[in-house]
Amino acid sequence: MHLIPAHLAVLIAAPLGVSASAALTPRQNQRITINLSQKYQTIDGFGFSGAFQRANLIVNLQEPKQSEVLNLLFNTTSGAGFSIVRNGIGSSQDSSRDYMNTILPVCPSTSSGTPEYKWDGKDSGQLFLSQQAVKFGVKAFYGNAWSAPGCMKTNGQDTNGGTLCGVSGTSCRTGDWRQAYANYLVKYVQLYAESGVNVTHLGFLNEPDFSTSYASMLSSGTQAADFIKVLRPTLDRANLTHVGINCCEATGWNVANQHAQEMISAGVENMLNAVTSHEYTSRIGSPMRTRAKVWQTEYSDLSGGWSTAWYSNGGAGDGFTWANTVFNGIVNANLSAYLFWEGIQDRATNNNNNEKLILIDGQNYQVSKRLWAFAQWRVVRPGAVRVGVSGGSNLRSAAFVNVDGSVAVVVINSGTGSQTVSVAGWEAQGMQEVRAWLTDNQSDAKEVAVSVATDGGASAVVTGRGMISFLLSAPAVGNSTVF
Numbered sequence: 001m002h003l004i005p006a007h008l009a010v011l012i013a014a015p016l017g018v019s020a021s022a023a024l025t026p027r028q029n030q031r032i033t034i035n036l037s038q039k040y041q042t043i044d045g046f047g048f049s050g051a052f053q054r055a056n057l058i059v060n061l062q063e064p065k066q067s068e069v070l071n072l073l074f075n076t077t078s079g080a081g082f083s084i085v086r087n088g089i090g091s092s093q094d095s096s097r098d099y100m101n102t103i104l105p106v107c108p109s110t111s112s113g114t115p116e117y118k119w120d121g122k123d124s125g126q127l128f129l130s131q132q133a134v135k136f137g138v139k140a141f142y143g144n145a146w147s148a149p150g151c152m153k154t155n156g157q158d159t160n161g162g163t164l165c166g167v168s169g170t171s172c173r174t175g176d177w178r179q180a181y182a183n184y185l186v187k188y189v190q191l192y193a194e195s196g197v198n199v200t201h202l203g204f205l206n207e208p209d210f211s212t213s214y215a216s217m218l219s220s221g222t223q224a225a226d227f228i229k230v231l232r233p234t235l236d237r238a239n240l241t242h243v244g245i246n247c248c249e250a251t252g253w254n255v256a257n258q259h260a261q262e263m264i265s266a267g268v269e270n271m272l273n274a275v276t277s278h279e280y281t282s283r284i285g286s287p288m289r290t291r292a293k294v295w296q297t298e299y300s301d302l303s304g305g306w307s308t309a310w311y312s313n314g315g316a317g318d319g320f321t322w323a324n325t326v327f328n329g330i331v332n333a334n335l336s337a338y339l340f341w342e343g344i345q346d347r348a349t350n351n352n353n354n355e356k357l358i359l360i361d362g363q364n365y366q367v368s369k370r371l372w373a374f375a376q377w378r379v380v381r382p383g384a385v386r387v388g389v390s391g392g393s394n395l396r397s398a399a400f401v402n403v404d405g406s407v408a409v410v411v412i413n414s415g416t417g418s419q420t421v422s423v424a425g426w427e428a429q430g431m432q433e434v435r436a437w438l439t440d441n442q443s444d445a446k447e448v449a450v451s452v453a454t455d456g457g458a459s460a461v462v463t464g465r466g467m468i469s470f471l472l473s474a475p476a477v478g479n480s481t482v483f
């Protein structure tokens with residue numbers, strides 16, 4: 001941490017970080033400059049899921065391990081500081097295997113009949129996880145159904161695809177279930193609200209371009225729009241105007257782009273909070289063609305064996321790879337949120353692969369460097385606006401202005417040697433405190449020394465293939481609305 005008296009901010013002379021190792025390896029000194037007038041997208045946050053009963057792994061942990069894992073996920077100073085929790089809205093009849101049970105195991109005999117909801121107060125462990133997140137100050141909860149209950153679908157089951165009865169292209173003997181599905185989702189939001197969790201975002205599809213043996217429901221963007229036209233007014237009538245609709249969780253970016261264009265044609269773009277996509281079948285390229293926000297809501301390395309490496313020749317599960325994956329989405333593709341897949345998972349599932357950030361193995365746990373890659377983004381809080389930043393070779397930089405006026409700068413060193421990074425362009429803003437944290441193959445978001453030079457510029461050393469995050473804070477009282 002480096003404290004700067006406001007009136008002296010640009011007058012302090014401090015040597016740029018020089019250490020013994022600098023004498024051995026010539027260290028490059030790089031300057032990057034923030035442009036606070038160049039404004040880009042607003043960030044909603046970073047997140048993960050505990051769907052398919054993975055949240056129960058935390059429920060079942062004893063103290064102090066339970067608190068340790070919760071801090072690793074949500075603490076904004078000692079953990080990843082995640083700000084969005086993506087919960088699966090169950091559609092299964094029961095909780096066999098890792099299924100998520102529904103609040104409507106049996107439908108009324110007609111679509112206009114009175115539903116008998118059954119709330120178990122657990123929601124596959126996700127309610128507990130969410131309530132704990134609330135204690136850490138998390139404000140965004142994304143309820144996302146993989147499917148409607150089977151009784152509302154063309155195939156009569158919540159698995160193996162099928163389509164919601166009532167959207168275009170369907171003709172169900174039991175009629176149009178769109179209103180019943182919208183009511184059901186509203187009920188879910190209300191049940192969470194009664195338990196102290198504010199569901200802020202709602203999704204009604206997951207990978208609707210993929211039919212599989214677990215909960216799944218097929219939809220095009222046009223069919224999604226048919227439902228959104230019912231869901232939006234239903235939420236509004238229930239005084240849930242603050243709940244944003246996300247759609248459609250495509251398996252990949254190309255399909256999501258198609259969904260977006262179909263929803264735009266169908267006239268529902270302004271009813272959307274975000275177009276959502278995964279990155280499995282096609283990776284994020286350029287910004288999506290939509291005026292809605294765009295979120296990447298699920299991605300992970302599904303094939304690699306469990307790895308806690310920061311850098312192993314650029315493997316798909318490496319922390320460093322994830323630092324760059326998130327960077328690409330936020331900086332090159334205008335994303336407002338990046339969500340990993342499972343935050344936690346056991347050893348047995350999927351051959352102990354890399355689809356989780358933390359391995360929970362009975363009463364023990366192991367943390368991957370992927371979690372620490374996300375932790376480097378924790379300086380970027382919900383509501384932050386991305387701003388311009390330029391300069392530096394072998395550096396990938398992103399800058400943001402947080403709602404409280406602080407400036408967050410995230411820098412990845414793509415080179416293999418240490419570099420001193422000097423951040424300029426913030427000095428006139430009345431900042432009083434400069435701090436920085438580093439993750440590399442040895443450090444986990446470890447606080448490092450920052451110095452401030454006579455000509456301005458907050459400098460710190462970032463090791464080869466390291467990632468450093470700066471937080472430049474405005475005075476706590478007064479003069480904080482300089483932007």
Ligand SMILES: *[C@@H]1O[C@H](CO)[C@@H](O)[C@H](O)[C@H]1NC(C)=O
Pocket residue numbers: 035036037038039388
């Ligand atoms: C900063 O961004 C603004 C807005 O895009 C632009 O007009 C200005 O030229 C930029 N300043 C610098 C120094 O690049």
Ligand SMILES: *[C@@H]1O[C@H](CO)[C@@H](O)[C@H](O)[C@H]1NC(C)=O
Pocket residue numbers: 071075076077078135136
């Ligand atoms: C976050 O971690 C810090 C450092 O361990 C601790 O002091 C603080 O209480 C934690 N915050 C919460 C909300 O638990």
Ligand SMILES: *[C@@H]1O[C@H](CO)[C@@H](O)[C@H](O)[C@H]1NC(C)=O
Pocket residue numbers: 139198200242
């Ligand atoms: C729920 O979240 C919305 C959006 O952030 C906010 O406007 C609303 O006040 C919150 N409601 C409660 C009860 O916290």
Ligand SMILES: *[C@@H]1O[C@H](CO)[C@@H](O)[C@H](O)[C@H]1NC(C)=O
Pocket residue numbers: 237238239
């Ligand atoms: C919505 O809020 C209004 C104003 O507070 C209230 O009169 C109305 O009963 C509420 N409607 C529902 C469905 O909760």
Ligand SMILES: *[C@@H]1O[C@H](CO)[C@@H](O)[C@H](O)[C@H]1NC(C)=O
Pocket residue numbers: 041042287288290291292293294334336
């Ligand atoms: C970025 O996303 C915002 C919505 O968050 C949108 O208004 C803007 O047009 C997008 N910009 C680009 C370049 O796609």
Ligand SMILES: *[C@@H]1O[C@H](CO)[C@@H](O)[C@H](O)[C@H]1NC(C)=O
Pocket residue numbers: 416441442463464465
């Ligand atoms: C960490 O990475 C640096 C730079 O890539 C390398 O020189 C060093 O040997 C690595 N250390 C370990 C413990 O892997």
Ligand SMILES: *[C@@H]1O[C@H](CO)[C@@H](O)[C@H](O)[C@H]1NC(C)=O
Pocket residue numbers: 475477478479
């Ligand atoms: C705000 O900044 C101005 C100029 O540096 C200074 O004169 C004033 O005392 C500051 N106000 C507060 C409340 O810190």
